[in-house]
Amino acid sequence: MMNAFIICSSFRRNFHCKSCCSKAFWLRSDKLPVKYDWFSAYHWKQSSKRNFSKRKIVLLAVSLPNETDVAIIGSGIGGLVTATQLAKKGVRVSVFEKYLIPGGSSGYFTKNGFTFDVGASMIFGLGNKGTTNTLTRALAAVGIELETIPDPVQIHYHLPDNIDIRVHRNYEQFLEELQTHFPHERQGIENFYDECWKVFHCLNSIELLSLEEPYYLFRVFRENPLACLGLAKYLPLNTGDIARKYISDPVVLAFIDLECYCWSVVDANKTPMINAGMVFGDRHYGGIHYPKGGVGSIARNLVKGLESLGGSIHYGAPVVGILCDHSKDSFGRKLTYTKGIQLKNRHIVTSRYVVSNATRWNTFDQLLPDGFLPVMEQRWRESYQMSPSFLSIHVVVDANRLSYPITDCHHIVLESWKEMETAKDAQGTIFLSIPTVLDASLAPVGYHIFHIFTPSWMEEWTGLSPEAYKEKKQTLSNHILARLEKKVFPGLTSAIQQTTVGTPRTHRRFLSRLDGQALKNYIV
Numbered sequence: 001m002m003n004a005f006i007i008c009s010s011f012r013r014n015f016h017c018k019s020c021c022s023k024a025f026w027l028r029s030d031k032l033p034v035k036y037d038w039f040s041a042y043h044w045k046q047s048s049k050r051n052f053s054k055r056k057i058v059l060l061a062v063s064l065p066n067e068t069d070v071a072i073i074g075s076g077i078g079g080l081v082t083a084t085q086l087a088k089k090g091v092r093v094s095v096f097e098k099y100l101i102p103g104g105s106s107g108y109f110t111k112n113g114f115t116f117d118v119g120a121s122m123i124f125g126l127g128n129k130g131t132t133n134t135l136t137r138a139l140a141a142v143g144i145e146l147e148t149i150p151d152p153v154q155i156h157y158h159l160p161d162n163i164d165i166r167v168h169r170n171y172e173q174f175l176e177e178l179q180t181h182f183p184h185e186r187q188g189i190e191n192f193y194d195e196c197w198k199v200f201h202c203l204n205s206i207e208l209l210s211l212e213e214p215y216y217l218f219r220v221f222r223e224n225p226l227a228c229l230g231l232a233k234y235l236p237l238n239t240g241d242i243a244r245k246y247i248s249d250p251v252v253l254a255f256i257d258l259e260c261y262c263w264s265v266v267d268a269n270k271t272p273m274i275n276a277g278m279v280f281g282d283r284h285y286g287g288i289h290y291p292k293g294g295v296g297s298i299a300r301n302l303v304k305g306l307e308s309l310g311g312s313i314h315y316g317a318p319v320v321g322i323l324c325d326h327s328k329d330s331f332g333r334k335l336t337y338t339k340g341i342q343l344k345n346r347h348i349v350t351s352r353y354v355v356s357n358a359t360r361w362n363t364f365d366q367l368l369p370d371g372f373l374p375v376m377e378q379r380w381r382e383s384y385q386m387s388p389s390f391l392s393i394h395v396v397v398d399a400n401r402l403s404y405p406i407t408d409c410h411h412i413v414l415e416s417w418k419e420m421e422t423a424k425d426a427q428g429t430i431f432l433s434i435p436t437v438l439d440a441s442l443a444p445v446g447y448h449i450f451h452i453f454t455p456s457w458m459e460e461w462t463g464l465s466p467e468a469y470k471e472k473k474q475t476l477s478n479h480i481l482a483r484l485e486k487k488v489f490p491g492l493t494s495a496i497q498q499t500t501v502g503t504p505r506t507h508r509r510f511l512s513r514l515d516g517q518a519l520k521n522y523i524v
Helices: 009-014 077-088 134-140 171-181 183-203 214-223 225-232 239-246 250-264 273-285 296-308 360-367 375-383 466-487 504-511
Strands: 002-008 038-044 052-063 067-073 093-096 108-111 114-117 148-151 153-159 163-168 288-291 312-314 319-328 334-343 348-356 389-398 410-413 430-433 447-456 496-502
Touching (some): 077 296, 163 171, 163 250, 183 273, 239 250, 239 273, 250 273, 296 312, 319 348, 319 360, 348 360, 360 375, 410 466, 447 466
Parallel strands (some): 067 093, 093 312
Antiparallel strands (some): 002 052, 038 052, 153 163, 319 334, 389 496, 410 430, 430 447
């Protein structure tokens, strides 16, 4: 089957036209000269007179497969890594992506000469040693070596009571800075982070896949029993358990809560110790690396590797359903298995397996047939709940209007410990990335890109009129910028050249995440 997606030739590289094509649309396949992949046409203006405008556009002919070995829903990093590793083993893989570029929340967009990361720019897994450099190894498996820029400071914390802490790549330097603020907890701080290192070294000794997969655990236990036994004692423990064993100062414990919250969206008491050991160790071992050209280059290179192995990716191809069938085993028990997917344009692709890179809520509640909720999934939902989404602001700043240099890429700002987990009225933790500190090529000379986000629930943005929605975006974004200006960056608001604001509704629309949640889940 052949379809066409309209895109503007004046903005072909980015698959949209900022002046005329706010929404692209499909044309009937029987109207296309399908022997050409690209051809010229004219933009069809949606008006009562059905006039053609004189703006030249390009039609991208998209050939959709009828069958494949594995159909993958979504081209987020998880979906693309799965696709490349299967293709490497000779499996026929087809990826179906709703949007027009790959990456999901690791995608990008450009505007007025600036390249913006859609999501976070703090990337783990791009180191060059050990087994925790999962992205490096995934890219290497398909012959790709990504150029990256090491980040000497993972996070610069700006905290209550003027506490200012940098998490340096160098472990001893970070410990010394933290202990200087809390000399009475010097030994406890060292003991806690050293125990995190023990967990990390166990993880770094085994092939790192899913710790929730029994067959994998059995195999790695046979290969490396000591490392697995070292991890086993931490399985029932959360990070707060270990922290309180060594530390009593409530401010230090609050800091460790924030250390967990910035990547797990819950405090230390709800963050598994194994997860914390991974993050707190790898940031010093493998380090944080920013991809040259922006985070979007990770997905683009994974797609390049996938296609070089014969795999395919199909853009503008939203999946609306996973097709299932039933049979019985030798004991007469009912078995349900997938047999393919259905796209929004009603095209069906049959496959032996389906991999969903959507959230569990989207997968089980929207893509699978009604009533299909396995017992294991129901039990999982009793232990996990949905995380909030984000209010996200992309800002262009004229660096020449600031009286000081900006030296750190990632910042976390919090004025009150009790507001750490607040996800309403832009009062909670502020996360800030300034990727131009590491890669100046993302912006014209003399400018910085600020990507600012703070947790926000969808309920804040529902039921609003278009005018009220626009006003709320303006009000809350101004509030966040004022907080940053007061706490960290004097004169910031006067240096701002352009602002783009996204809400949970934006994330739901472009990322197809139920209620636009930032992460897929967190532990109750």
